[in-house]
Amino acid sequence: MTRPTIYTTESSSLYDNLEEMSTGELLKSINQEDRKVAKAVDKVIPQIEHLVDAAVKSLQNGGRLFYIGAGTSGRLGILDASEIPPTYGASPNLVVGLIAGGDSAIRTAVEGAEDDPDQAWKDLEKHQINSKDILIGIAASGRTPYVLGGLKAALENGLVTGSISCNKNAAISQPAHFPIEVEVGPEFVTGSTRMKAGTAQKLVLNMISTSLMIKLGKVKGNKMVNMQLSNNKLVDRGTKMVMEEIPSLDYSAANSLLNKHGSVKKAIEAYQNQ
Structure with a gap:
């Protein structure tokens, strides 16, 4: 008689009477x-x-x-x-x-x-x-x-x-x-x-x-420099990333640069190439 295969993922739990546990x-x-x-x-x-x-x-x-x-x-x-x-x-x-x-x-x-x-x-x-x-x-x-x-x-x-x-x-x-x-x-x-x-x-x-x-080059250092700026939180995060990479920029200038180019990576590249 052939025994059914027992898969680990379906084997019995190591715990029992779960309904009685606190x-x-x-x-x-x-x-x-x-x-x-x-x-x-x-x-x-x-x-x-x-x-x-x-x-x-x-x-x-x-x-x-x-x-x-x-x-x-x-x-x-x-x-x-x-x-x-x-x-x-x-x-x-x-x-x-x-x-x-x-x-x-x-x-x-x-x-x-x-x-x-x-x-x-x-x-x-x-x-x-x-x-x-x-x-x-x-x-x-x-x-x-x-x-x-x-x-x-x-x-x-x-x-x-x-x-x-x-x-x-x-x-x-x-x-x-x-x-x-x-x-x-x-x-x-x-x-x-x-x-x-x-x-x-x-x-x-x-x-x-x-x-x-x-x-594939989607990250720089440890940052998501290509993330989509789809809400205020991410725009704020992206602005601060730009400031970290370009310390000479204040928040307003970094935010303006980010919004103009659409991504942290493009903003940094545009600034470095100007």
Whole structure:
């Protein structure tokens, strides 16, 4: 008799009788589990490094970065992609996140959307995906059909592929040139992968996109010099950045220069070249 595969992300919680715990006990126990996540991510930094270097090469050669996922994984990919334009002034087409079930699935679960292995590639084709691009599939379980099918199709079409999962020997690691498996262990609530697995995926995505933008020249020193000046807080922050780089300017002059050129980087360059 064949035994069913036991996935770490779905194995039983190390805690029981949760409903009998006090609020303090619940919070401390969740925090105790969360502390394990960063350590698990630390173990796979070499794998993340290889994926980032491959992504840098793809984007320097005119490619784009795509994320695909379902449920929490898909939402995290979309979140990461959506923050690239305002934070780094990059085109919204440079990093793109797609979720099984389409945009409506960002807020509301779309039943069965993740079970179609052919849909991801159809979704990607709407963006004219090609061999210059790089695709990263995200799935805590590592076996989501939507993600697995998308990675297989990408591999067949000559794309560089990566994956982020939270189980050892995950299925999505096989069609990935650069697989990342962050083993965070059982969830506090059994199978609730929006918790530790989701946190691990968010940490890895932060590392990938931030390192990528720095490598592409979107950061100067430690500052977001290409950020979009989309509200008063960011204009104020940008003004102070200009003042730090050009100490001779007071706030009013720095603000005027910033508003004239539209970004910290352009303002500093214009001043230095005058």
